Amino acid sequence: MNEVFSSPIIKARQLTRIYRLGQVEIAAVDHIDxxxxxxxxxVLKGNSGSGKSTLxxxxxxxxxxxEGELHVAGRDLRKASPAEITHYRRSSVGIIFQSFNLLPTLTVLENTCLPxxxxxxxxxxxxxRALDLLDWLKLTARLQHPPSHLSGGEMQRTAIARALINxxxxILADEPTGNLDSRNGEIVMELLWELNNKLGxxxxxxxxxxxxDRYAGLSLFLKDGVIAEYS
Amino acid sequence: MKKAVFLVRLWIWFSLRQLRSQYWRTLTVLLGIALGAAVFTSVRLAVNASVDSFANSMDTLAGKADWTVVTPGARVPEGLVAALQKHPAVETASPLLSTYVRPAGNGGEPFLLIGLDPISDRDMRQWSSTGTSERGSSWLTLMRTPYTLLPGEKLSERWHKAPGDSITLEHAHRTVDFQVTDILEPEGLALAEGGGIALTDIATFQEFTGLHGWVDRIDLRLKASAQNDAARSIAAMLPEGTVLEKPSEARESGKLMVRSYRLNLSVLSFVSLFVGMFLIFSLVSLHVTSRRHEMAVLRSLGASSRLLFFLFLLEGAFFGVVGWVAAIPLSSFLVRRLVEQVSATVSHLFVRVQVDQLPLDPLEAASSFALTLFVSLLAAIQPAIEARKVHPREVFLRHASRENGSPAPYCLALLGALLILTVWPLVRLPAIHGVPLSGYLATFLLFCGFSLLSPWCLHLLGSHLPPLLQHVGGQPAYLGGRYIRDSGARMALSVGALITAVGLFVALVIMIHSFRGTVELWVEQSISGDLFLRPKMSEINRYRDPLPPQTVQLLQDLQESVEIVPYRRIFLTYEKVPYQFEALDLSRLRHHASLLFLQGHPENIFRELEARDGILISEVFANQTGLGVGDHFTAQIEGTKLDLPVLAIFRDYRTQGGTVHYPLERFTKKSGDTSWSGARLFLKHPGEDLEAAALALKNEILTRSGDQAQALEVTTGRDLRRIILRIFDETFSITSVLLLIALLAATLGITTTLATFILERSRQLHTLLAVGASRTQVRTMIIWEAVLMVITGEGIGLCCGFFLSYLLIFVINRQSFGWTFIYSVDWTALWISLPLILGTALFAALPASQLVFQRPASQVLRE
Known part of the structure; x- marks a missing residue:
């Protein structure tokens, strides 16, 4: 684990997200610090509907x-304007999804370059930079392929390249191994660990x-929108 | 710039590739918009070609003239030329005569023969002959040798005549052999009337037409040093009834007549583009809905909501630009077919035009491009706004949510009802400079209003009909009905294309039927007569040549067996509004014919006309001039001043402007003009076979006329009425073509809409399979949806059509052309057509229903 700075890069206080479904209010994230x-x-853990993805x-x-406060990478996301949040998404975070979310009409190279x-x-x-990343992720042979021609592992590696391009x-990863077999799941976890461990x-x-689990520096267990357990 | 380049690049990656992969749907929408753009462009080009041809002819005939001396309704004495030439401000005074004549024999096409003074005309108009480099020899020959002429290149080719050949020409006055002196160079005056002109010396012209001492007009060119008040001093020396006019007045008056026709045809042709707009809307909104997740991914990667908006707006622009480009070959195909029909209609209804070329007007091309692009962008705006609303958090949703924030059906219905209600005050507004802008706006609001009613109607239908449908068509019909209920505003707006096309169809069917019915009644009652007699080519020559005195005498000799209703018809303008002044024997006519008066009993009106001096005016004339019963009509006709009250207004569907009727006896008394332009003949004892008796009378007149017979045009009443109705039908054939294209575009809309809804619900439809539905059941359900969709579109379109027909008949036609019709609905045509449209639309739904099982259920359900 690399702890370069002593001040938190993410700081949340009483962070709450409530969804309204008709007359019913559901607190997907409930006053989290x-x-x-x-x-x-x-690593965020928890059952379906525990609030992991919302967080x-x-x-x-x-x-x-x-409700609440949320400061990430020096930005107050609660008060940020839509333009500032768009800029934040472009520059400060990279997101990896369970279902890869590659754009089907773009090639591997184009998907990577897009952000x-x-x-x-x-x-x-x-x-x-995209070529470097794709070379590191062993996707050089697939540069001009559309996502529909890739295996699950290749798609997730492309998504990782896309998340790193800026x-x-x-790096935020939502069930990054959920759609992969165990071998490809291992590879992806290794890559994420490498990003953390080697690239900080x-x-x-x-x-x-x-x-x-074995790569986690901190594990949080969420239940009904609250952090039930730290380890 | 950098941002724009990136936007285009992203659009190519994100949208163009998607459009390419779904090329059938893309091509269908492109075809729809291309059809719309092609119809609009080609109609505009065709009408413009006709108007330009008319304006060019008038300009080349006017030449360099600053002023023109004319006598409204009559001719100018030739002696005035010398007097005008002596005026200190006049550089040149050039007399001119023109008339339509034709080569003798059946089928000879009329052309314009111009009589001029080759010497004084030298400075006025540009023309030269091909035979010699010196203009001298050919124009000298014209002057020296009687009955010589210089035809334009086109005429000489049409006649197969070379210099030195002779040709026999016939005119209302007589038939004479002319010698071709030379051929005109295709420039200047020779290009008037599409090249269908010939020049002759003024003396030859006068002898040929019997107009010794008279000219049609004298064109004046003023000296550069002429004072500002020169025109006033020239006008002062003119005899009573002769006036000084700007040469452009005739052109402007003609263009004014065609303006409404051009505008209405443009609006009608725009409907196809309007229907095409629904196709774009349908496809772009499908993409916005079905690619919502991808958009959320883009947003999560840092794309702004504005970028998504422009991405879909660019998709609309793509359809506009590519559709317009695809319309170019379609337009060039259509315009060639339309120009002949349009110019024939313009010639029949307004002014004679001869289109010899189709000029490509860059401004017209640019405006058609701009309009196509505009409607395409307009169609894409709402889906693009929807795309803008995509939230990045949707990236975590496995399946895109739909119809977020769509307004409730009843809200849209309320808005629609409000728009429809707005039509009422709008139609009461007057036209602006003769353009029924409020009528057009009302039409647009009607289409929008009725389209907005459709979500509520679909919801209502889908809520109450499914139980009944279940009895009729089982579970598939029930499910189809339920889907219609929940389909939301997007399907409803797609139904809008059908509503527009059906609405327009119904409205035009009613309008044409009412128009034809009224014209038939008018023809039967007002155009009565067993035989009609007039000089040859009188219509084309605007009745400028009266019946020869011998013919008038002959007719008077026939009075024992025939009742004669003579008339004197003169083409004039009233405050720049062209009209026909017709003095006729109304006291005799009323025994055989009736006028369709808008108000009042004919007997009372004729009794009033006998009791006091006054005129009857046509509805067209009343609407165009604003004159009503009791108002005073003033005019100077053949030097005679008339100031008469309007006694009544009658329906009249005569072409080339409104009509003013005045008793012939009074006109003859006031003007001293005893000539007749023509006469209607009624057999006193027709016997059993009226047609045979009329033909016998025709033969008798022609036989007894001797040489004069060739100058007469004698038509039986039945033939004349048939000709009028044929012209009517020809005039509306172009409308029918435009209508069919709009319906075709709407049918394409049905195919696209259904296809998009099926693809969009792929998961849902395959789930039905997974839970036990058969493929046939799913397909039947889709067909039921199509039936309900089309029935709703037709039902609302039918209502819209009735409203629109009222608008067309009582607002747009009245404000554009001045006439209204007796409202009558062609139920037979509607009963036949509406099921046909339903059938066609359902047929269009078949390919869409085949799309549903293109992919294996397992694959679709796993996604």
Missing amino acids: LDILPGQMV LSLLGGLDQPT ALLAGKPSPQVKA DPAI RTVIIATHSTLA
Whole structure:
């Protein structure tokens, strides 16, 4: 575990997200306090509906808290404008999904380049970095392939390359091994560990799987939207 | 710039590849929009070609003239030329005569023969002959040798005549052999009338037409040093009834007549583009719905909501641009077929035009492109706004949510009802400069209003009908009904394409039926007569040549067996509104014919007309000039000033402007003009076979006319009425073509809409299979959905059509052309057509129903 800075990169106080379904209110995240230091590898565990994905989406700037405070990488996400949150998603976080979420009409190379191009970085520079990443992830032979031609492992590795293209400080992974066989699941976990251990990225993984346990610096067990257990 | 380049790049990656992979749907929408753009562009080009041809002819005929001396309703004495030439401000005074004549024999096409003074005309108009480099020899020959002419290149080719050949020409006055002196160079004056002109010396012209001492007009070119008040001093020296006009007035007056036709045809042709708009809306909104998850991924990767908005707006723009490009070959195919029909209609209804070329007007092309792009962007805006609402958190949802935040059906229905209600005050507004803008806006609001009613209607239908459907069609019908209930606003708006097309169809069917019914009644009652007699080519020459005195005498000799109703018809303008002044023997006519008066009993009106001096005006004239019963009509006709009250207004469907009727006896008394433009003949003792008796009378007149016979046009009443109705039908054939194209585009809309809904519900439909439904049951369910969708579209379209037909008949037609019709519904046509449209639409649904099982259920359900 690399702890480069002593102040938390993620700081949440009384963080709450309530969804309204008709007349019913559901607290998916319920008054959570949380500090995550830079370079930590955190595993969020819990049953379906425990609030793991909601917490990840709050941390990733994909959703807005209903109550509480949330500071990530020096930004107050509660008060940030939509434009600032968009910028935050481009520059500070990289997200890896269970179902990969690669755009089907784009090739492996294009999918990888996309976040950097959205951030307005120059195309040649983006392409060079994407090629480096895809080479590291052993996808050079698949550059021009659409996602539908890839195996699950290849798709998730492409998603990892895409998450890294903007060199974010934080990597968020939602069930990254959920759609993979055990061999590919191992490979992906190794890669995430490498990102944390060798490159110093803060990695937060939400998962049911026990695969991540041995890599976790911090494990949080969520139940009904609250952190029930720290380990 | 960098952002725009990236936007296009992302659009190619994200959208274009998607469109390419679903090429059938993309091609269908492109075909729809291309059809719309092609119809719009080709109709505009065809009408413009006709109007331009008319304007160019008028301009080349006017030449460099600053002013023109004319006598409204009559001719100008030739002696005035010398007097005008002596005026200190006048550089050149050039007399001109023109008339339509034709080569003798059946089938000779009329052309414009121009009589001019080759010397004074030298400075006025540009023309030269091909035979010699010196203009001198050919124009000298025209002057020296009687009955010589210089035809345009087109005419000489049509006649197969070279210099030195002779050709026999016939005119209302006589038939004479002319010698072709030379051929006109295809430039300047020779290009008037699409090249269908010939020049001759003024003296030859006058002898040929019997107009010794008279000219049609004198064109004046003023000296550069002429004072500002020169026109006033020239006008002062003109005799009573002769006026000074700007040469552009005739052109402007003609263009004014065509303007409404052009505008209405443009609006009608726009409907296809409007229907195409629904297709774009349907496909883009499908993409927004079905790719919601991908958009959420884009948002999670840092794409702004604005970027998504522009991504889908660009998709709309793509359809607009590519659709327009695809429309180019379609337009060039259509315009060639339309131009002939449009120019024939313009010639029949308004002014004679001869289109010899189809100029590609860059401005017209640019405006058609801009309009196509605009409607395409407009169609994509709502789905693009929907795309903008995609939240990045949706990336965690396995399946895209749909119809988020769609307004409730009753809200849309309320808005629709409000729009429909807005139509009422709108239709009461007057036209602006003769353009029924409020009528067009009301039409647009009607389409939008009725389309917005459809979600509520679908919801209502889907809520109450399924139990009944279950009895009729079993479970598939029940499920189809339930889906219709829950389909939301998007399906309803797609039904809008059908509502628009059906609404327009119904409205036009009713309008054309009412129009035809009224015209038939008018023809039967007002165009009565067993035989009609007039000089040859009088219509084309605007009745400028009266019946020869010998013919008038002959008719008077026939009075024992025939009742004669003579008339004098003069083409004039009233405050720039063209109309026909017709002095006729109304006291005799009323025994054989009736006018369709808008108000009042005919007997009372004729009695009033006998008792006091006054005129009867047509509805068209009343609407175009604003004159009503009791108002005073003032005019100067053949030098005679008339100031008469309007006694009544009658329906009239005569082409080329409104009509003013005045008793012939009074006109002859006031003007001293005893000539007749023509006469209607009624057999006093027709016997059993009226047609045979009329033909016998025709033969008798022609035989007794001797040489004069060739100058006469004698038509039996039955033939004339048949010709009028044929012209009517030809005029509306173009409308029917435009209508069919709009229906075709709407049918494409049904295919696209159903296909999109099926693909969108792929999971749901395969789940039905998984729980035990058979493929046939699922397909039957889809067909039921289509039936309900089409029935709803037709039902609402039918209501919309009735409203629209009222608008067309009583607002748009009245404000555009000045006439209204007796409202009548063609139930037979509607009863036959509506099931046909239903059948066609269902047929269009078949390919969509085949799409559902293209992929294995296991694969679809695993996704």
